[in-house]
Every structure is written in C-alpha cells, then in structure tokens.
Amino acid sequence: MPLLRSWVVSANDPAGSFPLNNLPCGVFSTDDEEPRCGVAIGDQILDLAALEQEGVLRLADDPVFDVPFWNEVMELGPQTWQALRDRLIVLLSEGATERAEVAPHLVPMAGARLHMPFLIAEYTDFYAGRHHATNVGTMFRGAENALPPNWLHIPIGYNGRASSVVVSGTDVRRPWGQVKGANDTVPRFAPSRRFDFELELGAVVGTASARPVTVSEADAMIFGYVLLNDWSARDIQGWEYQPLGPFQAKATATTISPWIVTRAALEPFRTATPPREVALLPYLAEPGPMLYDIALEVDLQPEGAAPTTISRTNYAEMYYSAAQQLAHHTTSGCPMTAGDLLGSGTISGPEKANRGSLLELSWGGKEPLALAGGDLRSFIEDNDTVILRGAARGDGYTIGFGECVGKVIPALTDPYAPS
Amino acid sequence: MPLLRSWVVSANDPAGSFPLNNLPCGVFSTDDEEPRCGVAIGDQILDLAALEQEGVLRLADDPVFDVPFWNEVMELGPQTWQALRDRLIVLLSEGATERAEVAPHLVPMAGARLHMPFLIAEYTDFYAGRHHATNVGTMFRGAENALPPNWLHIPIGYNGRASSVVVSGTDVRRPWGQVKGANDTVPRFAPSRRFDFELELGAVVGTASARPVTVSEADAMIFGYVLLNDWSARDIQGWEYQPLGPFQAKATATTISPWIVTRAALEPFRTATPPREVALLPYLAEPGPMLYDIALEVDLQPEGAAPTTISRTNYAEMYYSAAQQLAHHTTSGCPMTAGDLLGSGTISGPEKANRGSLLELSWGGKEPLALAGGDLRSFIEDNDTVILRGAARGDGYTIGFGECVGKVIPALTDPYAPS
Numbered sequence: 001m002p003l004l005r006s007w008v009v010s011a012n013d014p015a016g017s018f019p020l021n022n023l024p025c026g027v028f029s030t031d032d033e034e035p036r037c038g039v040a041i042g043d044q045i046l047d048l049a050a051l052e053q054e055g056v057l058r059l060a061d062d063p064v065f066d067v068p069f070w071n072e073v074m075e076l077g078p079q080t081w082q083a084l085r086d087r088l089i090v091l092l093s094e095g096a097t098e099r100a101e102v103a104p105h106l107v108p109m110a111g112a113r114l115h116m117p118f119l120i121a122e123y124t125d126f127y128a129g130r131h132h133a134t135n136v137g138t139m140f141r142g143a144e145n146a147l148p149p150n151w152l153h154i155p156i157g158y159n160g161r162a163s164s165v166v167v168s169g170t171d172v173r174r175p176w177g178q179v180k181g182a183n184d185t186v187p188r189f190a191p192s193r194r195f196d197f198e199l200e201l202g203a204v205v206g207t208a209s210a211r212p213v214t215v216s217e218a219d220a221m222i223f224g225y226v227l228l229n230d231w232s233a234r235d236i237q238g239w240e241y242q243p244l245g246p247f248q249a250k251a252t253a254t255t256i257s258p259w260i261v262t263r264a265a266l267e268p269f270r271t272a273t274p275p276r277e278v279a280l281l282p283y284l285a286e287p288g289p290m291l292y293d294i295a296l297e298v299d300l301q302p303e304g305a306a307p308t309t310i311s312r313t314n315y316a317e318m319y320y321s322a323a324q325q326l327a328h329h330t331t332s333g334c335p336m337t338a339g340d341l342l343g344s345g346t347i348s349g350p351e352k353a354n355r356g357s358l359l360e361l362s363w364g365g366k367e368p369l370a371l372a373g374g375d376l377r378s379f380i381e382d383n384d385t386v387i388l389r390g391a392a393r394g395d396g397y398t399i400g401f402g403e404c405v406g407k408v409i410p411a412l413t414d415p416y417a418p419s
Numbered sequence: 420m421p422l423l424r425s426w427v428v429s430a431n432d433p434a435g436s437f438p439l440n441n442l443p444c445g446v447f448s449t450d451d452e453e454p455r456c457g458v459a460i461g462d463q464i465l466d467l468a469a470l471e472q473e474g475v476l477r478l479a480d481d482p483v484f485d486v487p488f489w490n491e492v493m494e495l496g497p498q499t500w501q502a503l504r505d506r507l508i509v510l511l512s513e514g515a516t517e518r519a520e521v522a523p524h525l526v527p528m529a530g531a532r533l534h535m536p537f538l539i540a541e542y543t544d545f546y547a548g549r550h551h552a553t554n555v556g557t558m559f560r561g562a563e564n565a566l567p568p569n570w571l572h573i574p575i576g577y578n579g580r581a582s583s584v585v586v587s588g589t590d591v592r593r594p595w596g597q598v599k600g601a602n603d604t605v606p607r608f609a610p611s612r613r614f615d616f617e618l619e620l621g622a623v624v625g626t627a628s629a630r631p632v633t634v635s636e637a638d639a640m641i642f643g644y645v646l647l648n649d650w651s652a653r654d655i656q657g658w659e660y661q662p663l664g665p666f667q668a669k670a671t672a673t674t675i676s677p678w679i680v681t682r683a684a685l686e687p688f689r690t691a692t693p694p695r696e697v698a699l700l701p702y703l704a705e706p707g708p709m710l711y712d713i714a715l716e717v718d719l720q721p722e723g724a725a726p727t728t729i730s731r732t733n734y735a736e737m738y739y740s741a742a743q744q745l746a747h748h749t750t751s752g753c754p755m756t757a758g759d760l761l762g763s764g765t766i767s768g769p770e771k772a773n774r775g776s777l778l779e780l781s782w783g784g785k786e787p788l789a790l791a792g793g794d795l796r797s798f799i800e801d802n803d804t805v806i807l808r809g810a811a812r813g814d815g816y817t818i819g820f821g822e823c824v825g826k827v828i829p830a831l832t833d834p835y836a837p838s
Contacts, residue, residue, distance in 0.1 A: 159578035245664025251753035334670035
C-alpha cells in the first residue's frame, strides 16, 4: 500500500510518524478544555469529540469521543473500528469534499497534552521473546537450563498491576523494596539499585470474551498496539520471584506510549512468527502471519547529556504473537474485557546490540554499557530518561508510534514520611 | 462485647449469623427491582437505598446506596464507615425511636437474590499460610526445600485476575488447559483433572493509596472481609508456573461470599500473628493484633448426596495478616484502589483435618479422602459443590460470613464450539 495523501500537508512527509495511513487513537487536552478523543494526523490532532458534536462523525446514538478514553469506541466492535477508519480517510484525503468542516477541528500537537488513551481493565505481561528468555535464563539458571521446559509450548505470562500503568512523560519514582544480596544473610529494605527498563509492545484488547477463543478470534479482538516499558527492579525481583513470580518488582510503573496504533494501520506489515522447534498444540495454531515488522529502538539519556541509542530490535523477533497470547489467556475460561492490556514480553534480538533491557545489555551488571558521553551504565541511574520508539516502514510512508518516555527520579528519602 | 439486641427478633438468635453486632454489607435484588445496597440483620436485609431515599439515612450529598456495589461508600473513608455503623445500630437497636420508619424497608433474605457486593478493581492472591506453604512445598520440592528462602521474610503474593471473581452460587465450569503428566513427553490440551478449591479469606481494600503505607495505615484502609475460594487447576498449575507463577490455573474463577463483614464487626476477635522464627523487617512490624479468630470450615457435597465437612481451621493460623500483605503490596509505590481484593492464601492448620485444599487433604491425590457417603475424592469431581463457612464466636452472639458456595459443572465438550 502506498502513502495515502492528505490535505493535512505535514501528514505527507515520508519520514513523519502520522500519515493518513496511520490515524492512531489518543486522548488529548488543550489549555482550557477537558481531555477527549482524537487521532494524530501529521503534526496535528483531529478533535473527534468536536467532529462528533458538529455531526460530521457519528458512530453510535450517544457520543463516544467526548470522554478521556477510547473504551466506548472499542466496545462498539471491529466493524465500527473499520467504519471509523474509512470515514476518517474520506474526511482527510487530498481533495476531500468536507475539508472545510474538518479543518477547524485540527489542533497542533505541539500545543496539546496527551493523556492515557484508554482505561486499563487488567494488565497481563508475557515472556514471549526467545532471545530475552534465553538471556535471562542463562544468567539466572545457567545456559543448560536457560529456557524452562514449558517455554516452547506455552506463551508464559503473569498478571501485572493495571493501577501502575502510566502514560509517556510521567516521571517514575525509583522504588523501595525488600532485597537480599548473594552475600547477605538477611534481606534489607532499601531503594532498588538495579532498576531497569523492558522494551515491549502492548496489545490493547478491544472486545470482551467469556469463553476460550481461537488465535484468529483473538486477533480480531485486538484494537491496536502501543509501545510499553515494563520498568523492573531486578534486585527486588531476584529475591521475591520464587515461587509465584514477579510482584513488587514490576508494580512501580509500566509506561505506555500515548497513541494506540490500530491493527488496521499495521495490516501491511504482518510477518510470521519464527519456525517452531517443537510443534505447538492446535489451539495455538496461527491462521496467517500474526507478528508485525516494527523497528524498535531505545535511547538512554542522562540528565543534561545527549541521548545514546542503546538497543535496536524488531517486534518480528517474538516467538509468540499477541493473538496467540490472548488465545492462551482465554483457555481456562478467563473472561477478557475491553481495555485489557497485554505486554508482549521483552523484545530482544539475536545480537548484543538488539537486547531490550539493561539486565541483558550489561549482562547482569558485569559488562557496563558505555554511553555517548563516556558514562557507564549497568542499570538506570537517577534522572536518566529512557525513550522507546517504534516504526513500521512502508512504501513512502512510516507508521510511527510516537515516543514512550519516562524519567527515573530519585527514591523517596523516607517512603513513610507524610507527603 | 455482648450481643447488641435488636427489635429485629431473628437477629438476637445466639447461633444466627447476622446479629446487630455484624451488619455485613451486600448487594441484593428482589423480583421487580434493581440490585442495590443492603445490610444483613437476622433473617432480613435492610434496604439502605430505600432508607436513603426516605431521608432516614444519608452519608453524602448524593445517594450512594442505589447502586449495585459498595465502592461509593468505601470511597467516603473510615470515618464514614463508622458513622454508618453507628447510625444503623441506633436505628435497629431494641427500643429504637425510628423503628416505624425503618421496619417497612426490611426484605426477607429468603426471597432476595444476592449479587457481587463490590466492583473489584484488582485482585491479588497471597501465599501466607505457613502450614499450606509447607505442605505444598514438601509435595513439590521436598521437605528440605518446603519453604522458599524468602517465605519467612516476605508475604509472597501474585496478581490474580479480577475479571474471574464471581459471587457465591455461581456455577464454575471445569477448565481446559495445557497439561503435561510426569510421564508425558509433550503436553496435551485437555480438561483439568486435578481441579481444586482453596479456603481463603479475602480482604476488601476500601480506600486508595499512592505511596507506601505502614501496617497500621494498611489496616485502616481495609473495609472488611469475605470468604474466598481460589479455584485452582493443579495439573495446569504444575506445568505452567515456572518461572512467572500461576496464570491460567487460577483464572477460571474465584468465588467470594456475598456479605462483606466489616473490620468494625470483627474488632472484638483480633488475635496476634504467630511468633516469628526470624525477625521481620520494620516495615512489616505490627502495632497490635492483626489477625482474627474466625473458625472456618469446608463442606464437599457430591450431587444428590449429603455434604461432608472435609476441613476445619481458623484464620488465626495465618503467618501474615492482610494488613501486612497490603503494606508489602505498596512498598514499590504500587497504587492501591478502593475495591482491590486481597486473598489471604490458603488457610491450613497444623493437622491433616485442618488442611484448606484437596491437594493437601489428599496429599496430591495419593491419599484420597473418604466422604460421608463412601465416595472417595482426590480432587473435585463434576457436579460436586464446595461450601465454605466462617464464624467469629462472641459472648452470646456469632459474626457469620454467610456461605461461599460453588458447584463445579462439567468441562465443555469442545471449548471452541460457538455457544
């Protein structure tokens, strides 16, 4: 598919993130108005609540865009999602007849504030990148036991904490927690010293289910994707995670990018999961390519210094797709809800430069990473900013995700002092 | 504290569950009306939405009882919870001056339907019973490694799935899942054959927090307690749980009792956690007794047969209190929300007859349990009903929890057939 040309001129820049092909869904506010739904187009945001109020855009009897979340649109289902996309393409295409009705409702992105794009029902995080699982397993359990016996059969996941998910730009406070060093006889309660990021993609579940679904049905339930940084306190995790998995190590924050890139926008970039070493059970069989070719990178920027790109990888490196993860998630009869968020798991590639966490990049702190300015990093230092970016590159256009940014601010001196 | 006598005569039965001392919070409906908030008193439910409409009871400017959940009351905070309790005791006490205004709004419990009493924000399940952890650890890892090294230091927990929590009386469908027997070379996708219950108490978090809280602050955040059955597919769990903990094994359903017994009602029954083998870190220090003396029992009833009481234990057997669990839950900065539900972990006692799961009672299926009618049980069979009961026994009165009941119905023949 070529670039869809828009009368919003900035959307036609082949290097821009938000061409007419993209139309990602966000929630924005301007100085004097309440947060509401919009889509990104070039360097503008189209105010869908205003278009709805003017009668130019109407999805349902009641308004659905005048609220600070996309859940109401999601709940209308995939046919409506497609109808919305079709309508917006008509309204924003070069030569659109309704340009005069639409143009007044473009808001410059530079002057808008972006909010959480949806209400998160529940958050599940997976462990579905083979390179990541192998790297972490090698560090924790040795090369022979790197992959757990179930790993090639099950998209391993755990339930995360929805209340901790924040939108890009939110500062992340270094957590306190219970830690115990290899040479300590008893644990201590202290600020985490091995605080890390995890480069992931988040799938946004758009429709509910109350019974097991196939991979094909699961794919159709996905509204779109966001960049996701699953902040992880490795020292807390190492001490707490046996036998029931990570808990407080992953509960400080998870940052997502502010724009939900729809499944429809990503359709031209579908690519297959890798060949299977062992056959998957039939309930995990894929009816077609279920991953996407999305180039990903991570910058780390110390305060006052230039950013260094510390990782470059691709979502196509995953072993399990979001559709497979969602299908597995429903096997037990677990009810899924519009607004559920599924983290892909850390997306590392085969080489050192493709690793999606500092744990892997610095090999547990043993091989500190050199930044552009000469600083070394084993884990995140106070006031470091971590920036995730993602882009699917098409024929003369780019589907960008916007940035997923978080700055780690120092731990509280006394976490129990009244604020 | 003695029995508080009520003009609702059935509430004065020393063996009854719902004296004036109790006043648990539920959501009920009658034939022709919407679900709304009520409290249990004797064999009646007091319709608080009606009392509020009549102006006899008023907690806030806007109505809070005319909705099918207690979250709005919870969010008003502990002072308001106490004011509500005080007001209800005045209205329902023997000799109350407003008896005539209140009496028309009593609804016979026998004719009412009970619903989920609150909207569950997120669900966390702990592993805080030492007898249970020791039993399970011995079965899975051997007696020498029964308790993980962190267990005496951390109230171990994992995030559960809020969407799967159902109210007492809801049938539970036996799940399908990925399982692998010890002698299998590859896993299979099949209905669980080792489906189990777990006897727990659930703490209902009533106020939000956005920073770490002390054990004392955590205790004040708890609105009340429910009985909780954390249904568990042991065969699915055994194959999936390494390294990130239980996932689909615990996602089919968790059943809670319909009445939230308030912290105030349980106050006379406080009892201390057991002596510590190793000192806890200061952030887990308890300012006073944080457990409760609540007698618990489990009945198992095959279809068409009489129930057998298969376990008798007490909440006082726990190693960590709900307040300690909640305090630990906030250490990382994890935001807590009104409506969060914390499962205690399985409440087993020291003897075989005190074990809170079939996994323990049948020692992994090796020692099947004989029921009253002669049937044997290693795990739950189709159409078995599991009934949990709880009671704190005071001076001439009983604080009952009502029953937490679930019947396990057969697995779907084909989980992917359109329903």
